[in-house]
Amino acid sequence: MDRGADARPYGRRAFLALLAGGASSFLWAGSASNVLSPVTSAFSQLLGNLFPVGGWRIYTVSGSMPVFDRESYRLEVGGLVRRPRSFSYSDLLALPRSHQVSTFHCVTGWTVHDVRWSGVRLSHLLELAEPLPGAHAVRFDSLEVPYNDSLTLEQARLHDVMLALELDGRPLSRPHGAPARIVIPEMYGYKGVKWLGRMNLVAKQPTGYWEGLGYDQDAWVGHSNGYHSV
Amino acid sequence: MATTPSERVQRWSRTERAVHWIHAGAFCILLASGLCLYLPSLAEAVGRRPLLKEVHVYTAVAWVSALAAVVALGDRRSLHRTLREVELFDRDDRSWLRARPSRQGRLNAGQKLNTVATAAFAVLFAVSGFFLWLGERDTRFRFANTLLVHDYLMYVSVILLLGHLWLALILPSTRHSLNGITRGWVRRDWASRRHPKWVEALDAEAE
Numbered sequence: 001m002d003r004g005a006d007a008r009p010y011g012r013r014a015f016l017a018l019l020a021g022g023a024s025s026f027l028w029a030g031s032a033s034n035v036l037s038p039v040t041s042a043f044s045q046l047l048g049n050l051f052p053v054g055g056w057r058i059y060t061v062s063g064s065m066p067v068f069d070r071e072s073y074r075l076e077v078g079g080l081v082r083r084p085r086s087f088s089y090s091d092l093l094a095l096p097r098s099h100q101v102s103t104f105h106c107v108t109g110w111t112v113h114d115v116r117w118s119g120v121r122l123s124h125l126l127e128l129a130e131p132l133p134g135a136h137a138v139r140f141d142s143l144e145v146p147y148n149d150s151l152t153l154e155q156a157r158l159h160d161v162m163l164a165l166e167l168d169g170r171p172l173s174r175p176h177g178a179p180a181r182i183v184i185p186e187m188y189g190y191k192g193v194k195w196l197g198r199m200n201l202v203a204k205q206p207t208g209y210w211e212g213l214g215y216d217q218d219a220w221v222g223h224s225n226g227y228h229s230v
Numbered sequence: 231m232a233t234t235p236s237e238r239v240q241r242w243s244r245t246e247r248a249v250h251w252i253h254a255g256a257f258c259i260l261l262a263s264g265l266c267l268y269l270p271s272l273a274e275a276v277g278r279r280p281l282l283k284e285v286h287v288y289t290a291v292a293w294v295s296a297l298a299a300v301v302a303l304g305d306r307r308s309l310h311r312t313l314r315e316v317e318l319f320d321r322d323d324r325s326w327l328r329a330r331p332s333r334q335g336r337l338n339a340g341q342k343l344n345t346v347a348t349a350a351f352a353v354l355f356a357v358s359g360f361f362l363w364l365g366e367r368d369t370r371f372r373f374a375n376t377l378l379v380h381d382y383l384m385y386v387s388v389i390l391l392l393g394h395l396w397l398a399l400i401l402p403s404t405r406h407s408l409n410g411i412t413r414g415w416v417r418r419d420w421a422s423r424r425h426p427k428w429v430e431a432l433d434a435e436a437e
Contacts, residue, residue, distance in 0.1 A: 008318065009319075010318075018347060018354075019350050022351075022353075022379065025375065060277070062279075064277040064278065108377050109377040109378060
């Protein structure tokens with residue numbers, strides 16, 4: 001094949017340049033993504049959840065997502081409480097409602113800004129059950145077995161921790177944990193149990209599903225799970 | 231030299247075709263399983279996340295192993311020849327990139343660039359995917375942007391793939407090249423029009 005003196009190794013250079021650019025993007029992809037987010041979120045609104053750049057990803061631990069049945073659904077609150085409670089979906093809807101706009105951080109690196117949640121303050125739900133003096137933590141069991149996680153009572157009573165019933169003005173969809181999920185804006189998303197079925201007050205904080213896989217118990221955003229920034 | 235339309239020239243060796251189809255097949259499985267992990271609507275419709283995750287990870291392992299096996303056992307001379315062609319851009323290639331009419335070899339400059347980008351993205355996909363897998367097991371290897379890098383590689387690769395499919399399946403003047411990557415040969419008259427320098431070099435070798 002004719003390869004004269006005018007042939008230059010551009011192919012190799014392009015390959016190495018792409019590798020270098022790609023490898024360095026481990027450092028700058030986050031900032032680039034933030035700069036691009038007005039564009040990408042406009043896209044995602046345009047195409048709905050088919051094109052979720054900068055949007056949600058759905059993580060599940062079992063074969064299928066729980067199906068919410070409005071009639072039979074119950075949220076049980078028990079364990080070390082004076083008044084064990086069982087809330088139907090309409091009971092939950094009748095409780096005093098709070099609204100908040102918060103940022104959702106996933107430990108795997110994606111973030112959804114300005115999420116509008118509506119639901120019941122967890123501190124209020126806990127008051128209704130009247131925790132006994134020996135209770136120090138609350139364990140959340142998902143209807144998606146074996147997903148569960150926990151918070152200390154102190155964490156559970158933070159002002160922005162909520163049992164969310166609505167997301168962006170609509171009842172929680174099945175992928176988002178219908179009908180109720182825990183939201184803890186200051187912690188990574190894996191702590192916020194979806195498809196919540198039971199809350200148990202306990203004396204000692206148990207090891208949850210993700211903690212059993214090596215994730216931190218106290219999942220503060222930017223200060224846990226190997227992250228030291230923000 | 232007079233040519234009849236039925237004359238054929240060999241464009242890709244079995245080894246080269248094996249590399250292409252292993253990569254293409256693995257990419258499709260990885261894309262499909264990855265999208266089911268990534269898009270909420272697909273995640274809800276398909277479910278079975280742990281299974282899909284295993285499909286994704288084991289396909290990636292099979293992809294790398296199969297490529298390594300083909301390189302180890304296949305016709306390395308043909309791979310080496312292609313590698314050299316892809317590395318070097320001569321004056322005609324450079325004019326092609328400036329959208330000027332120019333005579334092209336077995337691969338035109340665009341095909342060379344596509345090969346280079348595909349190879350670089352393959353490495354970056356493998357590295358970012360490996361860190362996603364490792365980061366789940368050891369927090370020291372959990373980096374904030376690994377998932378973003380993997381995602382954006384996917385978007386760019388899908389755009390490249392759509393262009394590739396357009397040229398290989400739809401555009402009339404180029405789609406005969408599909409024959410080359412499936413059966414190995416292309417018609418000599420087509421090759422003389424699209425890749426004249428290659429056909430001339432073949433004739434010079436034959437003399």
